[in-house]
Amino acid sequence: MSSSALPYRPHNHQACVAQALADARTICQQHNARLTPTRERVLELIWQSHKPLGAYDVLAVLAEDGHNAAPPTVYRALDFLQQYGLVHRIASLNAFTGCTHAGKSHNGMFLICRSCGNVLELTAPAVSSALHRAAAEESFRPEDVTIEVSGYCPRCASDDAHG
Amino acid sequence: MSSSALPYRPHNHQACVAQALADARTICQQHNARLTPTRERVLELIWQSHKPLGAYDVLAVLAEDGHNAAPPTVYRALDFLQQYGLVHRIASLNAFTGCTHAGKSHNGMFLICRSCGNVLELTAPAVSSALHRAAAEESFRPEDVTIEVSGYCPRCASDDAHG
DNA sequence: TTGCTAATGTTATAATGTTGCAAATTCCGC
DNA sequence: GCGGAATTTGCAACATTATAACATTAGCAA
Numbered sequence: 190m191s192s193s194a195l196p197y198r199p200h201n202h203q204a205c206v207a208q209a210l211a212d213a214r215t216i217c218q219q220h221n222a223r224l225t226p227t228r229e230r231v232l233e234l235i236w237q238s239h240k241p242l243g244a245y246d247v248l249a250v251l252a253e254d255g256h257n258a259a260p261p262t263v264y265r266a267l268d269f270l271q272q273y274g275l276v277h278r279i280a281s282l283n284a285f286t287g288c289t290h291a292g293k294s295h296n297g298m299f300l301i302c303r304s305c306g307n308v309l310e311l312t313a314p315a316v317s318s319a320l321h322r323a324a325a326e327e328s329f330r331p332e333d334v335t336i337e338v339s340g341y342c343p344r345c346a347s348d349d350a351h352g
Numbered sequence: 353m354s355s356s357a358l359p360y361r362p363h364n365h366q367a368c369v370a371q372a373l374a375d376a377r378t379i380c381q382q383h384n385a386r387l388t389p390t391r392e393r394v395l396e397l398i399w400q401s402h403k404p405l406g407a408y409d410v411l412a413v414l415a416e417d418g419h420n421a422a423p424p425t426v427y428r429a430l431d432f433l434q435q436y437g438l439v440h441r442i443a444s445l446n447a448f449t450g451c452t453h454a455g456k457s458h459n460g461m462f463l464i465c466r467s468c469g470n471v472l473e474l475t476a477p478a479v480s481s482a483l484h485r486a487a488a489e490e491s492f493r494p495e496d497v498t499i500e501v502s503g504y505c506p507r508c509a510s511d512d513a514h515g
Numbered sequence: 516t517t518g519c520t521a522a523t524g525t526t527a528t529a530a531t532g533t534t535g536c537a538a539a540t541t542c543c544g545c
Numbered sequence: 546g547c548g549g550a551a552t553t554t555g556c557a558a559c560a561t562t563a564t565a566a567c568a569t570t571a572g573c574a575a
Contacts, residue, residue, distance in 0.1 A: 195490070223541085225553070245530070259556060264532065280443040281498050283531065283562095298483070300492045313486040316479060320461070320501065323476040327358070328506035329463045335444050337498040338483065343491035386572085388522070407562070422525065427563065432522095446531095446562060 196239030196307040197342045206236045212291050213275050222273060230254070231266040232287070235276050240306040241284035279308065281337045286310070298336040304345035359402030359470040360505045369399045375454050376438050385436060393417070394429040395450070398439050403469040404447030442471065444500045449473070461499040467508035 213232055217224040224232075234247050244263045251258045267285055270276040274292070276285050279299060289310045290297065296317040300309040316336065324331045376395055380387040387395075397410050407426045414421045430448055433439040437455070439448050442462060452473045453460065459480040463472040479499065487494050 223552080225540095227554080243530085244532075257555085260532070261534090261556085262554070265554080280500070298486065300487060300490060300494075302492075303495065309490060309492070311486065311490065313482065315482040316486055319476065319478040319482045320499070323461065323474065323479055324463060324501060324503070327463060327472060327474065328509075329465075329472070329501070329503055330509050331463075331501045331503040332466065333502040335498065335500040335502075336483070337443070338487060338492070338494045339496040339498075340487070340492055340494040346491075346493050386521080390523080420524090423563070424525085424565090425523070428523080 196309055197302070197305065197344045202238070206233060209236045209275075209287055209291070213270075213273075216273055216275065216292050220273060222269075227256075227258075227262060228266045228269055230256075231263065232270055232275055235270070235285050236287040239286070239308055241279050241282050241286040241301075241308055243282075243284045247285075277310065279337060280335055281339065296334060299338065300342070301337060301339045302342035302345055303339055304341055304348075307342060309342070359472055360465065360468065360507045365401070369396060372399050372438075372450055372454070376433075376436075379436055379438065379455050383436060385432075390419075390421075390425060391429045391432055393419075394426065395433055395438055398433070398448050399450040402449070402471055404442050404445050404449040404464075404471055406445075406447045410448075440473065442500060443498055444502065459497060459499075462501065463505070464500060464502045465505035465508055466502055467504055467511075470505060472505070 210229065210233060213229070214224055216222075230251070231247055234250050235242055244260065244267060247267075248258060248260060248263045251263065267276060267278075271278060271285075274288055277288050277297060277299070278285050279301065282301065286299075286308050288297070290312060293312075295312045296314075297310050298313050298316060300311065302308070317334070320334060320336075321331060373392065373396060376392070377387055379385075393414070394410055397413050398405055407423065407430060410430075411421060411423060411426045414426070430439060430441075434441060434448075437451055440451050440460060440462070441448050442464065445464070449462075449471050451460070453475060456475075458475045459477075460473050461476050461479060463474065465471070480497070483497060483499075484494060
């Protein structure tokens, strides 16, 4: 399930989206959850690119669709999609991005390019285990982990020679 | 510089705050930065406890002080304090907490208790290095790292037997 | 003093997220 | 198909968090 193409590498993004939607249908079926038209449309919008989208950005596109939606519509759809691991919220951006590991249990970590805005989600077992060891040393019981790294992706780093 | 007492352990919090303020004065002097009364007061408020405070919480206390402040006053003070590493913003809470490693270069990681709200900042070199290795594998250049772990601190975990 | 810069005050507004309740839709056993 | 329960959506209002723009004041040095 799901593509692993890097967002900043050329890839067939149509296929990327199609795969994400197909995965979503499968996952929802497995959980007896209803991927209603609104929810599916929101997921599709989130997947339009690998740049995280704010809730109000989604809302604006729904409005263009002719869908006269209010904020709760979008937030509810996003809550649903998060619940089934289909999208992630990026706390440092107040925005949402499609999960590229949907269906697999994973401890995501996000590389966010300051220049192009693309986000790469990756699973880093070494980071995760080091983190859990550190928490254990403090007798802390982790329930939810947020790891967001802001910086420059390879393409932007070479283009602009930041830093 | 600065105390390392765990927030959920009993400790002399008066001393904790006093130390933080003293450290702040030193650091600002070293950088020729002005720790004005407003900035110092905001720092003191942030340090009232180890529970992160929202900007509007700070604002409310300033109002009680008789200081008729508006949001920009608080946000500007917080920006200043962040700039000199005296406070951290917790993205997942939209709130601010005193830095317990002020002055030292550090890659903070935050353990946030869902039950009592206390936050423990710790420096975890193993996490940091694993994270940088993972980023390097993607040829990503990190500039800023956010690690926030939500869960239960030892005291609350034993009190309430969550999970 | 004069003039410069940093800091603060003030007003308004933008951006993000939530509550509560009513209406519609869907599911499911009969 | 039918009826009742549960889920989903519509909708209006509101709450919270953050910033923009511009005027004013304080600190400081020539």
